[in-house]
Amino acid sequence: MDTFVQQLINGLTIGFIYALIALGYTMVYGILRLINFAHGDIYMVGAFSGYFLAYQLGLASEPSLLGLGAVLIGAMIMAAIVGMTIERFAYRPLRKYARMTTLIAAIGVSLFIEYLFVARFGNAPRSFPQLLKLPGWLPQALQPDQNGNYRLFGRATISIVQMLIIFVSILLMLILQWIIYRTKLGTAMRAVSFNLNSAKLMGINTDMIIAFTFALGSSLAAAGGVLTAQYNPTIYPLMGIITGLKAFVAAVLGGIGNIPGAVLGGLLIGMAETFVVGYGQNIGIPSTYRDAVAFSILILVLLFRPAGLLGSTVQEKV
């Protein structure tokens, strides 16, 4: 039971990170029907921005809650700028062509970002500084033990970083929910994803809305990057490839274009992965199959629900 709860918490942590990245995929897909393959690299750019911000601001040596917040927001802003730049120069000129063409542009951008970072910063992993430290004036009961863990019950623990990841992810998702359903920009986003041309006729500045969508998705990915770097503090230029792919799988699993679906998909993939690594040995699945889990689940789900878990199939009309 202890191990089960422990695995559940670990799975949730990874799942929330996948969910944060998957949100970007799903929003861009919802609006442009484009698989933004460069999104995984935005996640990497976010982690690297956080790394350099932490050192530039001198926060790496003196961790604090406020500093972490500053690094997180800084990285999100940087990634948003990168995302909008990519949209402006690589995707917008190709919008009226076949989707395959834009996909190639996306692959090109992805390769460009990866190799630019490899050329500039080298391929070797860097160690991300630990930025999280609770203020000292908090009562002893709220402080974690020396390993940064809180006892739940039995031997199950939740580390302070895991709590941070879960808390920040939920917060960001609530903010996203608010933006999409309660603001004018969000209404415009939903209109554009429903029908781009009609939205344009209604006087919506679709270019601006698309750029905003990219900014929103990229900043969520960057938050995912910084949070991952707190949980697993090695960052390297190619870190976004496999994580990005799995987050994309999560988005498709939940029903691409569907925002709650992306979160659900992310959590499912994160949990499934953790449970295969934890319990797979008992039923004959070695942990080396970890990366295949996401795809297997996806294929099984798509065979029975071709539009993903929460997606709805649109009947094609002639």
Next chain:
Amino acid sequence: MPTFVKRIVGAVVIILLLYFVYMMMSEEGLFGFGIGAYPADVLMLIFVNIILAVSLNLINGFTGQFSIGHAGFMAIGAYTSAYTTVYHGQHLERWLAASIGETPAIAIVFLIAILVGALAAATMGLIVGIPSLRLRGDYLAIVTLGFAEIIRIVILNIDVVGGATGFSVPGYSNFIWVGGFAIITIIVIRNIVRSDMGRALISIREDELASEAMGINTTRYKVIAFVISSSFAGVAGVLFAHYKKFLHTNDFQFIRSFEVIIMIVLGGMGSITGSILGAIVITVLPELLRQLPTINLFGSTVNFADLRLVIYALLLIGIILTRPQGVLGHHEFGLNWLKRAQKRPEGDEPIGASKGVPIAERDAPTADSAKEAKNQ
């Protein structure tokens, strides 16, 4: 000349050409002309990539089904054939060599390996294709990508074929095999596209619903195209494996599938010559960029060869931005391009060309008349 004579002459010319290039690749060269080891290496890769690109174009370009799992089928072909040659090939080869000699024995063993690889990849194509071709568009894309990754990870966990340490394979492959199979692939795909089956595939690409309404069994045709495409990917894998002499699953990551997609999109989806062009460009480009110089720029030395992958990505984006429909689009490059420049004979106007033009536009220059004016 009767057609069959033309074909025989063509076949002889092609075989002679392949043989000449093969001889030039050997150590002593041919009549003093030789191809060095490095260009020969690139040349082999080009032809392997041509097989991959042309076969993927059948399903992506002509049928319009978005598959990005070609590397998976390539891996199946490579590993099953390598298993055959490594564990059963030597035995068979020794037995055959005793009766018919060394060279034919190797050829027979390799041919069997190629058939095994192609069959295995085709079977896998059937297994993957039947369930996933019911999906459309991006869902199909991600499922094929997922299958390819699963195939790779499963192979990585099979110790008989080396697992994570890699797998040594006898080097049976040479230019005659690779070039020969590239030409066979091109001819087969071209004939499929020109046959009634090709028409059916193209109609699926243009409008799946309409073609189904016309009585085309779309699922059946899609699966057939997918199986053919994967079996050729398997052949490419066999040739690649027995040329590289060492297999590792890292050669079959999804970036490899992307590379093939890039080739066909750059060359023009639905153009066989375009795929060939794309395969050549995408194989040669990174090799050319390797030779970039180190330049003193604004007081600091910049080694452009280190930046070659960055430049490659930039060129890729540049090409796709300037020519979004691919270099050749839907067109084929061939001798009839030269013929098109000739003036059309009198009275050879397409039906309806002179009808239906509104009176107001009669005098305005149409696209055709502008072309005529330029020609005169």
